[in-house]
Amino acid sequence: MxxxxxxxxxxxxxxxxxxxxxxxxxxxxxxxxxxxxxxxxxxxxxxxxxxxxxxxxxxxxxxxxxxxxxxxxxxxxxxxxxxxxxxxxxxxxxxxxxxxxxxxxxxxxxxxxxxxxxxxxxxxxxxxxxxxxxxxxxxxxxIPTGLDPGHASIQDPLGNAIHTLTGGPVNGATVAIHGLGPIGLFAVNAAKAMGASMVIAIDWDNRYRMEMARELGADLVLGKDDDVVARILEITDGRGADNTCEFSGSPSALSNAIKSTRMGGFLNILSVYANPTPPVPMNEIVFRYLHLKGINGRKMWSTWDLMHELLEAGAIxxxxxxxxxxxxxxxxxxxxxxxxxxxxxxxxxx
Ligand SMILES: NC(=O)c1ccc[n+]([C@@H]2O[C@H](COP(=O)([O-])OP(=O)(O)OC[C@H]3O[C@@H](n4cnc5c(N)ncnc54)[C@H](O)[C@@H]3O)[C@@H](O)[C@H]2O)c1
Ligand SMILES: [Zn+2]
Ligand SMILES: [Zn+2]
Missing domain, CATH: 3.90.180.10 (Medium-chain alcohol dehydrogenases, catalytic domain)
Structure with missing residues (x-):
């Protein structure tokens, strides 16, 4: 000291x-x-x-x-x-x-x-x-074995991504990630590592991050030039994603996320909204029978344990x-x- x-x-x-x-x-x-x-x-x-x-x-x-x-x-x-x-x-x-x-x-x-x-x-x-x-x-x-200590600070956002994903099914599921900031990018990569059958990555106009999502394993990448809801429904046989994660903080993404999650599906929201009362298509939530979950932080310590498994396997x-x-x-x-x-x-x- x-x-x-x-x-x-x-x-x-x-x-x-x-x-x-x-x-x-x-x-x-x-x-x-x-x-x-x-x-x-x-x-x-x-x-x-x-x-x-x-x-x-x-x-x-x-x-x-x-x-x-x-x-x-x-x-x-x-x-x-x-x-x-x-x-x-x-x-x-x-x-x-x-x-x-x-x-x-x-x-x-x-x-x-x-x-x-x-x-x-x-x-x-x-x-x-x-x-x-x-x-x-x-x-x-x-710090888990094999993780460069210089990279260790990112366990907080990687843990956010994994905690959000685990609010719904991942292995064998169709997962949609709205917002490709660092946490959304971690989620794309982690969803693939956790066995998602299809990962759809959506941003607004950030081409740089959309390209990164492709490199990290996204099967389909969408942006502002696409009709996001229609494209997600189309690629999921009209059903919508099993597990939708919202990481953008954008009211329009939230609305798209709700409308493109399958009946009885899971919508997990980590974003902080600058406008705390964004408009919400409430009846879509009700009639689609969605499981809507706010996500905060990481589970102590199950998220950390799962994250360490993925890191030790070199999956991220x-x-x-x-x-x-x-x-x-x-x-x-x-x-x-x-x-x-x-x-x-x-x-x-x-
Ligand atoms: N709840 C928690 O515990 C917790 C913890 C950490 C971060 N957060 C929040 O999670 C969010 C994600 O964090 P980050 O660092 O990855 O964010 P970020 O702000 O870096 O990224 C947001 C991304 O969303 C994209 N975007 C904007 N409008 C969009 C739209 N309409 N559709 C799709 N994408 C759109 C942006 O282009 C950007 O790439 C932030 O809101 C952050 O405050 C919450
Ligand atoms: Zn953080
Ligand atoms: Zn307490």
Whole structure:
């Protein structure tokens, strides 16, 4: 611990406006009982970070000003709080950003990701767009064998993709992925790896990502020039997809997703909507007898276990999906790039 400096510079949301980030000094955080201190290796930029950068209605309600944001991260353990025996100094870990109390009814039923007293690291409390952070030891996950520690931060969005997919059938099923941001791209790749019989990938006009989806195994790729609902119905013998996943945050994609899921099918929604009340073709949900599910975070720990199996089998093409690595000082350039959409996953290195 004595080797660590007293202060650090970290990207902090300081003003209630678009951007509103500054790279400012903070004390190095100190471990409380049960926590570990992690020296950050890399933190990737999430769609959620873009919402915070834009300061839309959703982020205004979630993120206190003065917060060091950044939640998709990995690093080396450099300090152990009182009572921590599960981890060792020098170990590389990746972070589950949903912090739970492990005692409420939701936690006890196995849904700690929606703990009634939960907080989210890098959103409601300080996170990892800085060189050190503290976290409860159980949220610091050992890295699976064979995964390059430099790639470990992407387990958060890959886990989001897998959790969303597992809201419905995947093996042998027709899966439609709406929105080909990094999470949608991970979902295309994971759906193929998990045995989907057909993967349909849909974006609006991002040709770069549509091409990536093709390379990652999509059987059909659609965009704004296609009649998305008609094409999905056509290729599924008029039925619609068994399992539809919405990752775009676009009201029109949500409507397409509802109308192109088969009778009795599954619609799993991970997106955060900048407009929290998008129009919804409600009667289609009712008469199609859809299973509609909101998805939040990752299951602790079944999503992580399935993800580690896929990673250990080399089934996910992480190198293809990470398209840019920048030093943390270039946070603003990284955010510009992520907002432009001319990228897959953007990772910031320390
Ligand atoms: N619920 C959670 O726990 C959770 C966690 C992480 C991220 N998210 C949310 O998930 C979403 C996906 O994240 P990301 O980082 O992959 O997003 P992203 O914003 O990088 O990508 C969204 C993609 O959707 C495409 N798109 C826009 N309009 C479309 C349309 N009409 N039809 C199809 N595609 C369209 C865009 O071109 C873009 O490629 C975001 O809304 C993010 O905030 C939720
Ligand atoms: Zn994220
Ligand atoms: Zn709880």
């Amino acid at each position: 004595s080797e660590e400096p007293a202060t650090m510079k970290a990207w902090t949301k300081v003003r209630a406006e678009q951007n509103g980030f500054e790279y400012i000094d903070h004390p190095i955080p100190k471990c409380k009982s049960g926590e570990v201190l992690v020296k950050t290796s890399s933190t990737s930029i999430c769609g959620t970070d873009i919402h915070i950068w834009k300061w839309d209605e959703w982020s205004e309600n979630e993120v206190p000003l003065g917060t060091i944001t950044g939640h998709e991260t990995c690093g080396e353990i450099v300090g152990l709080g009182e009572g921590v025996t599960s981890h060792k100094i020098g170990e590389m870990v990746a972070i589950e950003c949903h912090l739970a109390d492990w005692t409420c009814p939701r936690c006890l039923e196995g849904n700690a990701h929606i703990c009634e007293n939960g907080t989210i690291f890098g959103l409601n409390i300080d996170g990892a767009f800085g060189p050190y952070f503290t976290i409860p030891a159980q949220n610091a996950r050992q 093409d992480i190198e293809r999906i990470i398209t840019h690595r920048l030093p943390i000082e270039q946070f603003q350039q990284g955010m510009d790039l992520a907002r432009s959409g001319d990228c897959g996953k953007v990772v910031l290195d320390f």
